[in-house]
Amino acid sequence: MDSQNASYQAGQAKAQTEExxxxxxxxxxxxxxxxxxTVxxxxSQMQDxxxxxxxxxxxxxxxxK
Structure with a gap:
């Protein structure tokens, strides 16, 4: 179960980092x-x-004239 939990946590961290x-x-x-x-x-202002x-x-x- 610890392996699945670690994998899940890693996936969550990766998704948050990507976001x-x-x-x-x-x-x-x-x-x-x-x-x-702005530039x-x-x-345009300089040209005017x-x-x-x-x-x-x-x-x-x-x-x-």
Missing amino acids: KASNMMDKACCAGQAAKE KEGG KATSAMDSVKEATGMN
Whole structure:
């Protein structure tokens, strides 16, 4: 009986470890996706600011006419 109990306990431990690993991978994936979106938003904001600055320069130099 001890052998069966030990085998059962080992199976339980393995299942718990696999579940924890899966959860950690999901969290890492979500963190990576959030970072990607943050960088993308930052890039869009920088592009908008550069366009605005360029328009301001054109307006100030009279090139916008």
